[in-house]
Amino acid sequence: MKLIKRNKKPKLLISFQSTEEISDVEIEFVDILDLKDPVKGSLGAWKIKYIKNVVKNFGKITKISATLGDLKDYDLIVKKINSFDKLGLDFIKFGIFENNENKIEKIFKIIFQCNLQTTLVPVIFVDFPKIKEWAFNNLDRFLSFGFKYILLDTFKKNSKNLLEICNENLLNNFILESTKLGIKVGLAGKLELKHLNILSKLNPRIIGFRSGVCENNNRIGKVSNNKVKEISSLIH
Numbered sequence: 001m002k003l004i005k006r007n008k009k010p011k012l013l014i015s016f017q018s019t020e021e022i023s024d025v026e027i028e029f030v031d032i033l034d035l036k037d038p039v040k041g042s043l044g045a046w047k048i049k050y051i052k053n054v055v056k057n058f059g060k061i062t063k064i065s066a067t068l069g070d071l072k073d074y075d076l077i078v079k080k081i082n083s084f085d086k087l088g089l090d091f092i093k094f095g096i097f098e099n100n101e102n103k104i105e106k107i108f109k110i111i112f113q114c115n116l117q118t119t120l121v122p123v124i125f126v127d128f129p130k131i132k133e134w135a136f137n138n139l140d141r142f143l144s145f146g147f148k149y150i151l152l153d154t155f156k157k158n159s160k161n162l163l164e165i166c167n168e169n170l171l172n173n174f175i176l177e178s179t180k181l182g183i184k185v186g187l188a189g190k191l192e193l194k195h196l197n198i199l200s201k202l203n204p205r206i207i208g209f210r211s212g213v214c215e216n217n218n219r220i221g222k223v224s225n226n227k228v229k230e231i232s233s234l235i236h
Contacts, residue, residue: 027062039220044070051089068081095125148184156189157219
Protein backbone atom coordinates (compact mmCIF):
# COMPACT_ATOMS: atom_id res chain seq x y z
CA MET A 1 0.00 0.00 0.00
CA LYS A 2 1.44 3.33 -1.09
CA LEU A 3 1.12 5.82 1.75
CA ILE A 4 0.77 9.59 1.50
CA LYS A 5 4.01 11.38 2.33
CA ARG A 6 3.61 15.01 3.35
CA ASN A 7 5.82 17.24 5.47
CA LYS A 8 2.80 18.84 7.10
CA LYS A 9 1.09 17.26 10.07
CA PRO A 10 -2.71 16.88 10.00
CA LYS A 11 -4.77 19.74 11.37
CA LEU A 12 -6.82 18.94 14.47
CA LEU A 13 -10.50 19.87 14.20
CA ILE A 14 -12.58 19.79 17.36
CA SER A 15 -16.37 20.23 17.21
CA PHE A 16 -17.89 22.42 19.92
CA GLN A 17 -21.56 22.76 20.78
CA SER A 18 -21.44 26.08 22.66
CA THR A 19 -19.34 29.13 23.44
CA GLU A 20 -19.14 27.94 27.05
CA GLU A 21 -17.57 24.69 25.91
CA ILE A 22 -14.95 26.57 23.88
CA SER A 23 -14.02 28.72 26.88
CA ASP A 24 -13.20 25.59 28.92
CA VAL A 25 -10.59 24.34 26.42
CA GLU A 26 -7.05 25.59 25.80
CA ILE A 27 -7.53 26.80 22.23
CA GLU A 28 -3.82 26.69 21.35
CA PHE A 29 -4.16 22.90 21.10
CA VAL A 30 -6.88 23.15 18.43
CA ASP A 31 -6.20 24.01 14.78
CA ILE A 32 -9.82 24.35 13.68
CA LEU A 33 -12.73 25.32 15.93
CA ASP A 34 -15.74 23.56 14.43
CA LEU A 35 -19.10 24.98 15.45
CA LYS A 36 -21.59 22.11 15.44
CA ASP A 37 -24.57 21.37 17.65
CA PRO A 38 -24.81 17.57 18.06
CA VAL A 39 -28.25 17.88 19.64
CA LYS A 40 -29.62 19.17 16.31
CA GLY A 41 -28.25 16.34 14.18
CA SER A 42 -25.11 15.07 12.54
CA LEU A 43 -24.33 18.54 11.16
CA GLY A 44 -26.47 20.55 13.56
CA ALA A 45 -26.04 24.29 13.01
CA TRP A 46 -25.32 27.01 15.53
CA LYS A 47 -27.41 30.18 15.58
CA ILE A 48 -25.79 32.98 13.61
CA LYS A 49 -25.49 35.33 16.58
CA TYR A 50 -23.36 32.80 18.44
CA ILE A 51 -21.19 32.11 15.39
CA LYS A 52 -20.53 35.85 15.10
CA ASN A 53 -19.43 35.92 18.72
CA VAL A 54 -16.92 33.09 18.22
CA VAL A 55 -15.52 34.66 15.04
CA LYS A 56 -15.09 37.96 16.88
CA ASN A 57 -13.31 36.39 19.85
CA PHE A 58 -11.25 33.67 18.17
CA GLY A 59 -11.08 34.49 14.45
CA LYS A 60 -7.60 35.99 14.71
CA ILE A 61 -6.31 33.12 16.83
CA THR A 62 -7.38 30.01 14.93
CA LYS A 63 -9.36 28.74 11.95
CA ILE A 64 -13.12 28.43 12.41
CA SER A 65 -15.59 26.19 10.60
CA ALA A 66 -19.34 25.84 10.98
CA THR A 67 -21.80 23.18 9.93
CA LEU A 68 -24.83 24.16 7.89
CA GLY A 69 -27.33 21.72 9.41
CA ASP A 70 -28.86 18.51 8.09
CA LEU A 71 -30.42 20.34 5.15
CA LYS A 72 -31.85 18.77 1.99
CA ASP A 73 -33.94 21.58 0.47
CA TYR A 74 -31.95 23.35 -2.27
CA ASP A 75 -33.36 26.82 -1.62
CA LEU A 76 -32.73 26.55 2.12
CA ILE A 77 -29.18 25.32 1.54
CA VAL A 78 -28.35 28.26 -0.73
CA LYS A 79 -30.00 30.78 1.59
CA LYS A 80 -28.09 29.52 4.62
CA ILE A 81 -24.77 29.22 2.79
CA ASN A 82 -25.07 32.83 1.64
CA SER A 83 -25.82 33.89 5.23
CA PHE A 84 -22.87 31.95 6.64
CA ASP A 85 -20.60 33.34 3.91
CA LYS A 86 -20.91 36.80 5.48
CA LEU A 87 -19.74 35.72 8.93
CA GLY A 88 -15.98 35.61 8.42
CA LEU A 89 -15.68 31.83 8.74
CA ASP A 90 -12.78 29.90 7.23
CA PHE A 91 -14.85 26.84 6.32
CA ILE A 92 -18.53 25.98 5.84
CA LYS A 93 -19.40 22.28 6.02
CA PHE A 94 -22.50 20.99 4.25
CA GLY A 95 -23.78 17.43 3.92
CA ILE A 96 -24.55 15.42 0.80
CA PHE A 97 -27.88 13.66 1.32
CA GLU A 98 -28.88 12.89 -2.27
CA ASN A 99 -28.43 9.36 -3.62
CA ASN A 100 -28.97 10.44 -7.22
CA GLU A 101 -25.90 11.53 -9.21
CA ASN A 102 -27.80 14.18 -11.17
CA LYS A 103 -29.23 15.69 -7.98
CA ILE A 104 -25.79 15.81 -6.36
CA GLU A 105 -24.36 17.63 -9.35
CA LYS A 106 -27.35 19.96 -9.40
CA ILE A 107 -26.74 21.18 -5.87
CA PHE A 108 -22.99 21.44 -6.58
CA LYS A 109 -23.75 23.63 -9.59
CA ILE A 110 -26.16 25.84 -7.63
CA ILE A 111 -23.58 26.34 -4.87
CA PHE A 112 -20.77 26.95 -7.37
CA GLN A 113 -22.78 29.76 -8.95
CA CYS A 114 -23.03 31.57 -5.58
CA ASN A 115 -19.41 32.80 -5.92
CA LEU A 116 -18.70 32.40 -2.21
CA GLN A 117 -15.72 33.82 -0.32
CA THR A 118 -15.64 31.09 2.33
CA THR A 119 -14.13 27.68 1.61
CA LEU A 120 -16.93 25.12 1.28
CA VAL A 121 -16.40 21.56 2.47
CA PRO A 122 -18.81 18.88 1.23
CA VAL A 123 -19.31 16.16 3.83
CA ILE A 124 -19.56 12.62 2.49
CA PHE A 125 -21.31 10.24 4.87
CA VAL A 126 -19.61 6.89 4.42
CA ASP A 127 -22.54 5.06 6.02
CA PHE A 128 -24.65 6.08 3.00
CA PRO A 129 -23.33 3.45 0.52
CA LYS A 130 -24.57 5.05 -2.70
CA ILE A 131 -23.22 8.48 -1.80
CA LYS A 132 -19.89 6.99 -0.73
CA GLU A 133 -19.57 5.00 -3.94
CA TRP A 134 -20.36 8.02 -6.11
CA ALA A 135 -17.89 10.23 -4.25
CA PHE A 136 -15.07 7.70 -4.35
CA ASN A 137 -15.53 7.21 -8.10
CA ASN A 138 -16.08 10.84 -9.10
CA LEU A 139 -13.40 12.91 -7.40
CA ASP A 140 -12.88 14.93 -10.56
CA ARG A 141 -16.46 16.23 -10.27
CA PHE A 142 -15.66 17.82 -6.91
CA LEU A 143 -12.72 19.61 -8.48
CA SER A 144 -14.77 20.80 -11.45
CA PHE A 145 -17.15 22.58 -9.08
CA GLY A 146 -14.32 24.26 -7.19
CA PHE A 147 -14.18 22.12 -4.06
CA LYS A 148 -10.67 21.90 -2.60
CA TYR A 149 -11.66 19.98 0.53
CA ILE A 150 -13.73 16.85 1.21
CA LEU A 151 -14.64 15.53 4.65
CA LEU A 152 -15.45 11.86 5.17
CA ASP A 153 -17.74 11.39 8.16
CA THR A 154 -20.49 9.18 9.57
CA PHE A 155 -24.12 10.25 9.77
CA LYS A 156 -25.37 7.69 12.29
CA LYS A 157 -23.51 8.54 15.47
CA ASN A 158 -24.84 5.55 17.41
CA SER A 159 -23.47 3.03 14.94
CA LYS A 160 -20.08 2.18 13.40
CA ASN A 161 -17.14 4.56 13.25
CA LEU A 162 -15.33 5.64 10.08
CA LEU A 163 -12.64 2.96 10.33
CA GLU A 164 -15.20 0.19 10.81
CA ILE A 165 -16.95 1.21 7.59
CA CYS A 166 -13.91 2.10 5.47
CA ASN A 167 -10.79 -0.04 5.75
CA GLU A 168 -7.33 1.48 5.83
CA ASN A 169 -6.54 0.62 2.21
CA LEU A 170 -9.76 2.20 0.92
CA LEU A 171 -9.14 5.42 2.83
CA ASN A 172 -5.52 5.54 1.75
CA ASN A 173 -6.48 5.19 -1.92
CA PHE A 174 -9.10 7.91 -1.53
CA ILE A 175 -6.57 10.30 0.02
CA LEU A 176 -3.96 9.38 -2.60
CA GLU A 177 -6.28 10.05 -5.54
CA SER A 178 -7.62 13.24 -3.94
CA THR A 179 -4.10 14.52 -3.36
CA LYS A 180 -3.24 13.97 -7.01
CA LEU A 181 -6.11 16.32 -7.88
CA GLY A 182 -5.13 18.90 -5.28
CA ILE A 183 -8.08 18.06 -3.03
CA LYS A 184 -7.44 18.00 0.71
CA VAL A 185 -9.18 15.28 2.73
CA GLY A 186 -10.50 15.39 6.26
CA LEU A 187 -11.42 12.29 8.26
CA ALA A 188 -14.04 12.20 11.03
CA GLY A 189 -16.78 9.94 12.33
CA LYS A 190 -16.71 8.63 15.91
CA LEU A 191 -12.92 8.71 15.95
CA GLU A 192 -11.11 8.10 19.22
CA LEU A 193 -7.61 8.23 20.64
CA LYS A 194 -7.11 4.53 19.84
CA HIS A 195 -7.50 5.26 16.11
CA LEU A 196 -4.58 7.68 15.91
CA ASN A 197 -2.05 5.02 14.94
CA ILE A 198 -3.94 4.26 11.73
CA LEU A 199 -4.87 7.90 11.14
CA SER A 200 -1.26 9.04 11.42
CA LYS A 201 -0.25 6.57 8.71
CA LEU A 202 -3.03 7.80 6.42
CA ASN A 203 -1.90 11.39 7.08
CA PRO A 204 -5.05 13.26 5.96
CA ARG A 205 -5.04 17.06 5.94
CA ILE A 206 -7.61 17.25 8.76
CA ILE A 207 -8.64 14.87 11.56
CA GLY A 208 -11.92 15.72 13.27
CA PHE A 209 -13.18 14.75 16.71
CA ARG A 210 -16.33 15.23 18.74
CA SER A 211 -17.37 12.17 20.74
CA GLY A 212 -13.74 11.06 21.10
CA VAL A 213 -12.84 14.20 23.06
CA CYS A 214 -16.02 14.30 25.15
CA GLU A 215 -16.38 12.93 28.65
CA ASN A 216 -17.36 9.23 28.45
CA ASN A 217 -17.18 9.55 24.63
CA ASN A 218 -20.69 11.00 24.72
CA ARG A 219 -21.02 13.40 21.76
CA ILE A 220 -23.69 15.47 23.48
CA GLY A 221 -21.61 15.62 26.64
CA LYS A 222 -18.86 18.10 27.49
CA VAL A 223 -15.51 18.33 25.70
CA SER A 224 -12.60 17.28 27.93
CA ASN A 225 -9.64 19.66 27.85
CA ASN A 226 -7.32 16.81 28.88
CA LYS A 227 -8.45 14.65 25.95
CA VAL A 228 -7.96 17.54 23.53
CA LYS A 229 -4.43 18.13 24.82
CA GLU A 230 -3.55 14.43 24.62
CA ILE A 231 -4.79 14.02 21.06
CA SER A 232 -3.15 17.28 20.02
CA SER A 233 0.22 16.15 21.40
CA LEU A 234 0.00 12.89 19.44
CA ILE A 235 -1.05 14.53 16.17
CA HIS A 236 1.40 17.41 16.34
